[in-house]
Amino acid sequence: MADLRKAILVTYPVEQVIKEAISLADAAGYSIIRSVTQRQITKSRYGVGRGKAEELKGLVEELKPDVIIFDEVLKPTQLYNLASLCKVEIVDRERLILEIFELRASTTESQIQIKLAQLRYDMARAREKVRLARAGEQPGFYGLGKYEADVYFLDIRRRAAVLKKKLEKEETRRQLHRNQRARAGLPTVSLAGYTSAGKTTLFNALTGETKVTGQGVFTTLSTFTRSIDLQGSKVLINDTVGFISKLPAYMIDAFKSTLDELTYASLVLLVLDTSEQVDEIAIKLASSLDVIKEFEVPDTRIIYVLNKVDLTSVEDAFDKAGQLGILDTKRAIPVSAKTGYNINQLKNMTRSMLFKAESWDEISGRQAEEGA
Ligand SMILES: Nc1nc2c(ncn2[C@@H]2O[C@H](COP(=O)(O)OP(=O)(O)OP(=O)(O)O)[C@@H](O)[C@H]2O)c(=O)[nH]1
Ligand SMILES: [Mg+2]
Known part of the structure; x- marks a missing residue:
């Protein structure tokens, strides 16, 4: 990997958990420049408590990382809140795993699988953005109005459907192989x-x-x-x-x-x-x-x-x-x-x-x- 992206890691204060988070970050091409641990990282607003979130904001200003890696699966609102406060991109555990899979997928099948998983990830987050925009908490959706947002969803859905078709074809191929093997006993x-x-x-x-x-x-x-x-x-x-x-x-x-x-x-x-x-x-x-x-x-x-x-x-x-x-x-x-x-x-x-x-x-x- 050319240049490693710098990351602040937020995780639990448990040795093996930290170890696993670092190896995930490493596999996705990040280098951890600071680890912040907290016993509870599933709090409602930012994942971490308000005080910790403010501390993270300070660390971002000081260390200027490319991202914060958050070792939990965050809800779209939590991702949004934390990113807005710290003014930096947040990569949660789910996205981190997706990024690794994307880097390593080498077969047609795994590439389609990953693209599909990414679309589902984006879809969930886009829905939240639209919800926030409608509730007036966030201006527009990528600066788009309701009509454009609907078009965006349709587009994601269409792409997902195409990928699913392709995946089904691969599955049929796999099933054929399986049948052949079964026939061979x-x-x-x-x-x-x-x-x-x-x-x-x-x-x-x-x-x-x-x-x-x-x-x-x-x-x-x-x-x-x-x-x-x-x-x-x-x-x-x-x-x-x-x-x-x-x-x-x-x-x-x-x-x-x-x-x-x-x-x-x-x-x-x-x-x-x-x-x-x-x-x-x-x-x-x-x-x-x-x-x-x-x-x-x-x-x-x-x-x-x-x-x-x-x-x-x-x-x-x-x-x-x-x-x-x-x-x-x-x-x-x-x-x-x-x-x-x-x-x-x-x-x-x-x-x-x-x-x-x-x-x-x-x-x-x-x-x-x-x-x-
Ligand atoms: N000392 C020792 N190392 C082992 C043994 N088996 C595997 N390893 C090492 O453990 C690491 C992981 O081995 P892999 O075989 O790639 O593990 P895997 O389960 O296929 O991992 P994924 O493909 O990521 O799911 C490698 O560095 C191996 O050399 C073993 O019996 N003894
Ligand atoms: Mg293996």
Whole structure:
């Protein structure tokens, strides 16, 4: 990225929350020149309280940032109020995520999905501007009258309809592929999990592919499928887009066709980064399960992949899995996608769950004997 745009960050005073906000900002091409934290950033008028808002205004005058990044999803009125007070553009969490996706979308499908999500974002905000203009709180709408505002809405709606048509075409194509696979009788395994958990690294380890992995968030934005040979049985593996907390509903909607792969998956490998603190993993696990549940995947079709054990230890991974309540499922397995540790056992588990060659208890019992 050429020049980084300067940003003041407003977020919660929690280490991992700050860390995530900074990596999101980084991925969108901003450099944080100052962080302001507040326990409550969902207050009605400005998101933050009046005093904090005034403080932000002072900081903007002093530091002259390009934007304020606000680590919450703000209502259009809040965005407007804060921007008017501080005289600087506000990028809320929703827009930040949209900006990253826009930068990274490389396939036709993900590009259409992102454009559609952006239109929906703009539409919600434009509605608010028109409402304010009508209530006399804000002069005109981009200096336009009611007639022009209506034309603007019609235009957005028309563009959204065109994009939806295109997306449907892509979906049909995807469905065709899916049908072909189903006809070939191939079971599908989908990788899912929070962004940066290591899905693509695991995908590469399982398939021998060399798909791009990365330290930043949202490295993968489109589903990618490969077939592998699981001890004589052909199986398809999907790498998918990562999840994040506070992902707006319409973004999940925009990516639905990609994530739909979860619905059709015979098995979902939910990848967790066990090198993180247990409370952090808990939040990410909950966000991931929320999304997975939307696709009606029953719990019994999930394998919990306790990834990155090379950075911690097998004992620690099991201990955390116990605290998270997923150890009892007997569908949790410690691995390192990076070093290849336990990848063969993961393949065994996957195989046995797909083909029921042996019971779960046998597998987990054997693992315990091997001191897995
Ligand atoms: N030490 C260690 N690092 C790992 C392991 N698996 C993945 N990583 C690292 O974690 C980072 C994220 O890995 P990715 O595979 O890109 O993660 P992802 O889940 O595909 O992320 P998104 O595509 O953004 O959703 C990269 O820097 C990887 O090298 C592991 O088992 N051990
Ligand atoms: Mg990835």
